[in-house]
Amino acid sequence: MSDFLRSYLTVGIFVGVAVTIVSALLGVSALLRPNKPSPQKSIVYESGVDPVGTGWSQSQVRYYIFALLFVMFDVEAVFIFPWAVRLEAYGLFGLVEMGIFIFVLFLGLVYAWRKGVLRWV
Template identity: 60%
Template sequence: MSEFLRDYLTVAIFAAVAIGLLLVVLALGKLIRPVRPQADKYLTYESGVDAVGTAWDQTPVRYYVFALLFVLFDVEAVFIFPWAIQLETYGWFGAIEMSVFIVILALGLLYAWRKKVLQWL
């Protein structure tokens, strides 16, 4: 197996061990803790008042526009990282090229700002 893949194998093993450790802690708790079921315990908690309706309902998610903007800039970040490592090789050419890219994306943010997308409704 190549060195590269092996590094990711270690990630998988580590994740398995971490989850295993958590399972052990939870199993340990199962041996100790009491089980005394009462119907009232399993009601939805709303500060002592009976819950009206359910939480799985239509909710206005106010930041969905931010989520769209987020995708834009996250993709930008993915492009910037490999470029950032090689900047020494590219020199001024790379610097100007990426400046143009960043400025264009910044204009997108400015547009959203001017369109009052970034304002709380």
């Protein structure tokens, strides 16, 4: 197996180790802890009063637009990373190209800003 794949095999091993260790600790805890269920204990906490309605209530997701903006900028970052590694080889050409790319995306942020999207509604 190549070194490249072995590195990722190590990652896989570490995931396995994390899940195993945590499960083992939870197992130890299961041996030590008491188990005395009662109806009162499993009521969800809502500042001491009985909960009203269901826990999965509708709530306004105020950062919906922020999430969309995030996707835009995160894809931008994905494009910048390989360019950043090879910048030395690209020189001035790469600099100008990426300058235009970042400027266009920056205009997107300015547009969102001017539209009042970044304001708390």
